[in-house]
Amino acid sequence: MRPQADTVDELMARLRAKGQRATSARRAVLAEIVAAGSVHLTAEDLARRIAAQHPDTHLSTIYRTLEALTQAGILSVARFRDEPTTYHLTDDVHHHAVCSTCGATIDLPPSVLDPLCRQLLDDHGFVANPHHLTIGGTCARCAAEA
């Protein structure tokens, strides 16, 4: 597994390549998102975590940073049921099955959509590129209880 610093530097380089500036706030946000791994973070989550190291990083800066990183294609957005918007690395492609009864989520590999993507290509010439799909339904446990 690659050290985080390298990853963050790499992402910062990508940001600069898009003509955006490399600031400490942006580095801090990326560092936290990389550290969080597959956990999805909200703007407030990030603010709380970053406050430990950089106490005067304002929430509005986090929002503006997330906007910039999303525009640059480095982050992707995921909105869940009621919860506030969450962010994750675009490279980290994955999908979710969310139980509408208990709220449990199952992480799915991108490959689950391969058959669907092929069908869309064959039938409509549509080149699907799904980043972060959420499929509703009922998980095994809740289905058993019903």
Next chain:
Amino acid sequence: MRPQADTVDELMARLRAKGQRATSARRAVLAEIVAAGSVHLTAEDLARRIAAQHPDTHLSTIYRTLEALTQAGILSVARFRDEPTTYHLTDDVHHHAVCSTCGATIDLPPSVLDPLCRQLLDDHGFVANPHHLTIGGTCARCAAEA
């Protein structure tokens, strides 16, 4: 095509069957959603349309009504990019492929997800019930131009 009144009565009956009360506000909301067909409506859309007939239907009542109808399983929720929450009949299952370049959308029959649903059931015991999925990608024409 069935007359709307019948459909609305049917939905109201379903609501009553769930132990909810049949009020004129709820009937008005259902009537507008049925009339809208496949167009997705927000709470404010509904308030505006209903105001013509029932000028003193308050927005908060619309929200509470939408909550009740969703709880009863009659309506389903769809959240898009930045736009406010939209509602549509649960019975009206459909999916979209949206071109991220030109914005064109292809309507997809629910059956495109059958293989995926079966896989989720086999692998995780998850009973998928996807109501309104949106798949990003590039349509045939934009893919050809790239």
Next chain:
DNA sequence: CTTGATGCAAATGGTTTGCATGTTT
């Protein structure tokens, strides 16, 4: 030095809630 990023406070917009009143059952 020029452009863009940040801190702060204040505004915004969608949605929710407390309470008194009206309606459904």
Next chain:
DNA sequence: AAACATGCAAACCATTTGCATCAAG
């Protein structure tokens, strides 16, 4: 009559914005 839905106003929460200041290129 009892239980619940509604109107209204006020609260709430996530997010955005204006502006003066500060940092990156």
